[in-house]
Amino acid sequence: MEPTDTEKRILQAATLVFERDGFLGARMQVIADEACISKASLHYYFRTKEKLFDRIFDDYTASIVPLLSTWEDGTDEWQEKVRHFVKGLMRVFSESSLLFMAQELHRDPKKLEPRMAKRRTGPNAFILYYERLRAKGLVRDTDPRPLLVAMQSICAYPSMNPKMLAGSLRMNNKEYTAFITSYADDAADLLIRMMQK
Numbered sequence: 158m159e160p161t162d163t164e165k166r167i168l169q170a171a172t173l174v175f176e177r178d179g180f181l182g183a184r185m186q187v188i189a190d191e192a193c194i195s196k197a198s199l200h201y202y203f204r205t206k207e208k209l210f211d212r213i214f215d216d217y218t219a220s221i222v223p224l225l226s227t228w229e230d231g232t233d234e235w236q237e238k239v240r241h242f243v244k245g246l247m248r249v250f251s252e253s254s255l256l257f258m259a260q261e262l263h264r265d266p267k268k269l270e271p272r273m274a275k276r277r278t279g280p281n282a283f284i285l286y287y288e289r290l291r292a293k294g295l296v297r298d299t300d301p302r303p304l305l306v307a308m309q310s311i312c313a314y315p316s317m318n319p320k321m322l323a324g325s326l327r328m329n330n331k332e333y334t335a336f337i338t339s340y341a342d343d344a345a346d347l348l349i350r351m352m353q354k
Contacts, residue, residue, distance in 0.1 A: 163192075163194065163198070163202065164202055166192045166193070166194070167188070167192045167194070167199060167202055167203065167209070168209075168212065168213060168216070169192070170188050170189075170191035170192035171183070171188045171191075171192075171203075171209050171210075171213060172213055172257060173191060174187050174188050174191055175210065175213070175257050175261075176256060176257045176260070179260065179261070179264060180206070180210055180261055180264070180265070181264075183206060185199055185200070185206055185209075188206075188209070210261075213257075214258065216253075217249075217253045217258055220249045220252070220253055221246070221249055223245075224242055224245045224246060224249070225282050226282075227241055227242045227245070227282075228242075228282040228283045228285070228286035229282055229286075233290065233293065233295055235286075235290055235295065235296065235352070236349050238286075239308075239345050239348050239349050239352070240342070240345040240349075242283075242308070243308065243311075243312055243341055243344050243345040243348065244341045244342075244345070246308075246309070246312040246313075247312045247315070247316070247340070247341045247344070250312055250313055250315075250316040250317075251315075251316045256316075256317050256318075259317065281305065283301065283304075283305050283308075284301045284302065284305065287301035287304065287352075288301065294354070295354075296352045296353065296354060297351075297352055297353060297354050298354075304348070304351060304352060307348065307351065308348055311344045311347065311348065312344065315337055315340060319333065319337075
């Protein structure tokens with residue numbers, strides 16, 4: 158069900174407050190103020206801070222799930238799959254609050270780990286796909302796990318710390334924005350080169 162405009166405002170405000178103050182430091186009144194609604198209205202939509210956090214977490218993980226099907230069909234056109242996955246993952250990371258999720262997982266792994274474990278069913282789809290390609294001799298004969306880590310890292314880092322990255326690249330905001338628009342293609346090319354025989 159599509160969220161209402163008020164729900165969207167609440168979720169955006171809560172994400173901002175959770176990122177800034179962490180889950181423990183976030184207050185419902187501050188979230189209500191940020192969303193420009195009363196605290197009573199906030200409680201109408203989300204009874205507790207935990208329910209609000211759960212909704213943000215569920216929305217985040219739900220946005221990634223469709224990308225996992227990239228690796229599940231039987232085609233061998235792996236270069237296009239890598240491009241599709243990288244662009245999709247970078248879009249999700251730029252639209253979602255990856256930094257907030259990483260902070261909360263680090264702060265309280267016991268809170269998030271059971272929720273993440275529920276979504277992990279069976280072997281990793283990318284690893285299975287890569288192993289199938291490797292058995293056919295279509296990709297480099299290497300352990301796919303470092304490739305998966307590299308793929309996730311290459312996609313995540315620009316959205317987790319854009320200011321630090323722009324600074325290390327000696328780019329102003331305009332230059333960085335122009336750079337990041339073509340970054341997904343460059344990242345996919347790099348990963349493809351890492352996988353090629």
